[in-house]
Amino acid sequence: MKIGILGGGQLGRMFIQNALKYDDEFYTIDPSADAPCHNISYFTKASFNDYQSVLDFGKDKDVVTIEIEHVNALALEELEKQGVKVVPNSQIIKTIQQKILQKEFYKIHDIPSPDFEIMDGTSDEIKMPFPFVQKLNTGGYDGKGVQLIKDANDLAKLWVEDSVLEKLVDIDKELSVIVAKNENGETKTFPVTEMVADPKLNLLDFNICPTNISDDVARQIEAITEKFLAVVDSPGLFAIELFLDTEGKVWVNETAPRLHNSGHQSQEGNANSQFEQMYRVVTNAPLADTDTFGFSGMLNLVGAENFSGKVIYEGLENVLKMPKTYVHLYGKTETKPGRKMGHINVLADSREELLEKLIQIKTMIRVKA
Ligand code: ADP
Numbered sequence: 001m002k003i004g005i006l007g008g009g010q011l012g013r014m015f016i017q018n019a020l021k022y023d024d025e026f027y028t029i030d031p032s033a034d035a036p037c038h039n040i041s042y043f044t045k046a047s048f049n050d051y052q053s054v055l056d057f058g059k060d061k062d063v064v065t066i067e068i069e070h071v072n073a074l075a076l077e078e079l080e081k082q083g084v085k086v087v088p089n090s091q092i093i094k095t096i097q098q099k100i101l102q103k104e105f106y107k108i109h110d111i112p113s114p115d116f117e118i119m120d121g122t123s124d125e126i127k128m129p130f131p132f133v134q135k136l137n138t139g140g141y142d143g144k145g146v147q148l149i150k151d152a153n154d155l156a157k158l159w160v161e162d163s164v165l166e167k168l169v170d171i172d173k174e175l176s177v178i179v180a181k182n183e184n185g186e187t188k189t190f191p192v193t194e195m196v197a198d199p200k201l202n203l204l205d206f207n208i209c210p211t212n213i214s215d216d217v218a219r220q221i222e223a224i225t226e227k228f229l230a231v232v233d234s235p236g237l238f239a240i241e242l243f244l245d246t247e248g249k250v251w252v253n254e255t256a257p258r259l260h261n262s263g264h265q266s267q268e269g270n271a272n273s274q275f276e277q278m279y280r281v282v283t284n285a286p287l288a289d290t291d292t293f294g295f296s297g298m299l300n301l302v303g304a305e306n307f308s309g310k311v312i313y314e315g316l317e318n319v320l321k322m323p324k325t326y327v328h329l330y331g332k333t334e335t336k337p338g339r340k341m342g343h344i345n346v347l348a349d350s351r352e353e354l355l356e357k358l359i360q361i362k363t364m365i366r367v368k369a
Helices: 010-019 051-058 073-081 090-097 099-108 152-157 215-231 274-282 316-320 351-364
Strands: 002-006 025-030 042-045 063-066 085-087 116-119 132-136 146-149 163-167 171-181 187-189 193-198 203-209 236-245 250-256 295-302 312-314 325-329 340-348 366-368
Touching: 002 010, 002 051, 010 025, 010 274, 025 051, 051 073, 063 274, 073 085, 073 090, 090 099, 090 250, 099 116, 099 163, 099 250, 146 152, 171 215, 171 274, 187 215, 203 351, 215 236, 215 250, 236 274, 295 351, 316 325, 316 351, 340 351
Parallel strands: 002 025, 002 063, 025 042, 063 085
Antiparallel strands: 116 163, 132 146, 132 163, 171 187, 171 193, 171 236, 193 203, 203 295, 236 250, 295 340, 312 366, 325 340
């Protein structure tokens, strides 16, 4: 099959890396000439946000998919009309791209997500009680486009753009669950993972599996995933990001219609990885089993503060000496503060051993220039 991917980043790169064991051809489109996929696929240097570029890129493919959601959904809709298979479909991409539509989707389908109010210039009265979180309708990514409004004094910093004002959740844990649905309607869910965020960069830092959750929390998550899979009118692989609040209630923060950072430890930690599952979805093959092997975790390799330029992975040699430790680099030559450059997966026999190893590795390696 000719598989076209909008976006040529690390998610696409790892998707292709895994899928090369099958007999397909991989095409990617990305505006940066040195995107992680540029030298491992048939590469088009153009914007995945540009209508004509996406149309030209997609028209001769058997299936077009995405590794980033900020793509031109109108062009995907046109490709669908022309008979090209698009996974996930343009409709669900459109819904997820716009925070307002995404929040309404949860509301319509009774999927618990924090209370919200829409700010779109039609009324200047804000009814949402303080504190709340403002989220831009479009263009948010990796914690950008999200800000906390604590009290009336903070109203001055409110962005004057279409957005969602969302109730601030008293978060105990951030969890994630990756689900998949193929064209035949078959579904599979990965075990829930737990995130530990770096408060400074707002970027995912550690991600571990399995997580310490009660049966009640597990049941709430199961109800959410079952509901989502029942109502989502598209094949796809989706990462549902969840908040567990301090009262034990689970809320959907947001959903990504694609491969996700919170699923990376599945590369070595599960019977099949999210990348394999994505391949099965895109080709409408039987979905793969997702069982875990013991405890697994992932540490993002992020560009250190104050270093920009040609990347050096300080301490990498020592990490490579460690057992059940797997280094994944993304082929990015230039580092800058906060840039995701790679990740390290770790397997362990217990949660304690896993956390110990992850913390140890974090002190051993630095992404410098
Ligand atoms: P992004 O799409 O940029 O990752 P998110 O919507 O996931 O943005 O928000 C980034 C982070 O902000 C979350 O991981 C969470 O820590 C915090 N956050 C977002 N929404 C809320 C909320 N309603 N209550 C509390 N914290 C929130």
